Amino acid sequence: MSSAQSMFYTNDLTTGLISPLMDLDFADDVLTGLALPQKQLHAKYFYDQQGSDYFDQICQLPEYYPYQTELNLLPKVAKELAGILTSDCTIVEFGAGSLVKIKPLLNAINSIRQFIPIDISGIHLEMACQQLQTDFPKLAVKPVVADFCYPVTLPAFGHQQKIGFFPGSTIGNFCPAQAASFLENARCTLGPDSSLLIGVDTKKSPVYLHRAYNDADGITARFNRNILTRINRELGANFKPENFEHYAFYNAGQGRVEMHLVSTAEQVVDVFGSAVAFAAGESIHTENSYKYTPDEFCQLARSAGWQVERTWLADKDLFAAYLLRNPG
Numbered sequence: 001m002s003s004a005q006s007m008f009y010t011n012d013l014t015t016g017l018i019s020p021l022m023d024l025d026f027a028d029d030v031l032t033g034l035a036l037p038q039k040q041l042h043a044k045y046f047y048d049q050q051g052s053d054y055f056d057q058i059c060q061l062p063e064y065y066p067y068q069t070e071l072n073l074l075p076k077v078a079k080e081l082a083g084i085l086t087s088d089c090t091i092v093e094f095g096a097g098s099l100v101k102i103k104p105l106l107n108a109i110n111s112i113r114q115f116i117p118i119d120i121s122g123i124h125l126e127m128a129c130q131q132l133q134t135d136f137p138k139l140a141v142k143p144v145v146a147d148f149c150y151p152v153t154l155p156a157f158g159h160q161q162k163i164g165f166f167p168g169s170t171i172g173n174f175c176p177a178q179a180a181s182f183l184e185n186a187r188c189t190l191g192p193d194s195s196l197l198i199g200v201d202t203k204k205s206p207v208y209l210h211r212a213y214n215d216a217d218g219i220t221a222r223f224n225r226n227i228l229t230r231i232n233r234e235l236g237a238n239f240k241p242e243n244f245e246h247y248a249f250y251n252a253g254q255g256r257v258e259m260h261l262v263s264t265a266e267q268v269v270d271v272f273g274s275a276v277a278f279a280a281g282e283s284i285h286t287e288n289s290y291k292y293t294p295d296e297f298c299q300l301a302r303s304a305g306w307q308v309e310r311t312w313l314a315d316k317d318l319f320a321a322y323l324l325r326n327p328g
């Protein structure tokens with residue numbers, strides 16, 4: 001069921017407009033996650049307008065190396081791709097966000113005719129698309145607001161070559177089984193003879209990782225707590241975000257950075273009519289960010305039916321990009 005199908009709607013008598021009251025999938029996910037022994041919230045719910053803005057700020061932080069490292073790698077990747085992608089092509093970006101990373105590709109690859117960015121945050125996507133269309137007036141930009149965790153129905157491709165683009169190591173926010181199923185769904189969405197260019201963060205010193213997820217300005221902490229503000233606003237809960245501390249660490253056994261919100265006191269929160277009790281020091285697990293060695297990632301991609309065509313490693317192996325091919 002799509003989230004649009006599971007909304008409660010209200011008819012505003014003064015404007016005549018029909019507007020959504022509440023996303024029932026969101027409510028259901030939140031209540032289910034908070035009822036688990038290790039309370040958890042799905043990281044995709046970080047990205048309301050405010051959360052997307054915080055994430056943009058994180059990307060500008062000196063500590064958050066994945067963003068700038070990948071951005072510095074992309075012109076080199078794009079130059080090589082320009083030699084491979086010679087006939088008209090469509091690029092489909094999964095989780096498009098602010099549309100910054102597509103620009104090195106659009107600048108270097110003349111054969112890109114159509115661009116289909118997919119993102120869960122409609123307002124953010126619309127604003128980014130308007131700017132991109134101004135910068136690249138000849139490009140056909142066709143945004144799709146959808147949850148790309150599931151197969152997505154796309155506008156017509158024609159006979160163009162299809163290239164998926166999934167930068168930013170967003171795949172790291174899925175557990176390995178979900179990552180494999182995303183890769184399978186992407187193969188389905190893109191179809192036979194397509195390719196996928198994907199950016200994936202590498203395993204590295206925990207000291208480096210700790211700094212990236214615990215920035216000195218506390219922006220990542222605000223990003224993390226904002227999920228509670230969103231639940232308050234959209235589900236009528238009464239979290240006091242200031243009663244929860246940001247906690248992020250590298251879990252070496254699992255190969256992932258974990259983010260949590262730790263309750264600073266014993267407290268009871270009303271969420272959508274349910275009383276949710278917290279012990280002092282109890283956490284809500286809000287995000288995983290898995291890191292992969294090149295061997296681990298290539299194995300994952302192959303298990304989802306992709307062939308690995310090319311691997312690029314950034315300076316000091318801080319980040320990797322892979323070109324995968326769907327044999328059909």
Ligand code: AVI
Pocket residue numbers: 058066168169170171172173212213220287288289
């Ligand atoms: C979007 N995603 C790849 C980011 C990450 O690194 O896992 C989200 C993020 N969380 C904290 N900082 C950035």
